Amino acid sequence: MLINRGKVLDKVFKTSGFSLTELSKRVGYDRTTVYRHFAKPDLDFSILIKYGKALNHDFTVEFPELVSYFSEIKEPINAYTTHTLAEALKERDIWKDKYIRLLEKHNALILKSYKINED
Known part of the structure; x- marks a missing residue:
């Protein structure tokens, strides 16, 4: 059974404490695009990773298959610091x-x- 990635993203966002405006600025999408991402059950992993960085959340907990995606893109998971x-x-x-x-x-x-x- 596939997990709805958009719903998981929406749930993580709602517990993050960020406003929708702040999240949209952090990921570089407009608010309507963010809403569409929440509604998309097969949200692309690259987009989910971008939200994970913005929300400081590791989506590999919900989606273990995401780990193999990281090895494909050859980018360190925690390479970004503030x-x-x-x-x-x-x-x-x-x-x-x-x-x-x-x-x-x-x-x-x-x-x-x-x-x-x-x-």
Whole structure:
């Protein structure tokens, strides 16, 4: 007997504490699409995974066959983490500094190449 994936998603959503507007923003679907997903008994696993990440819920409990789906897409299940604003700003600065250092090295190589070609 197949479990209605849309109904399971709806049940998890109702116990999540999120509003429908917040959920729709987190998954990137409009509200009407979210309602259609709740009504879809054969909701695609890729969509269910997206909701699982947004709701911080592991749907492999309800759908053990989802584990084999993860191995097919070769994406770590818990690869996504949330950051505080301070952590995000710190990481941004690290990447900005690295970019500036690489840009300076690149410019130095271009100048060196230009001087060699002038001689």
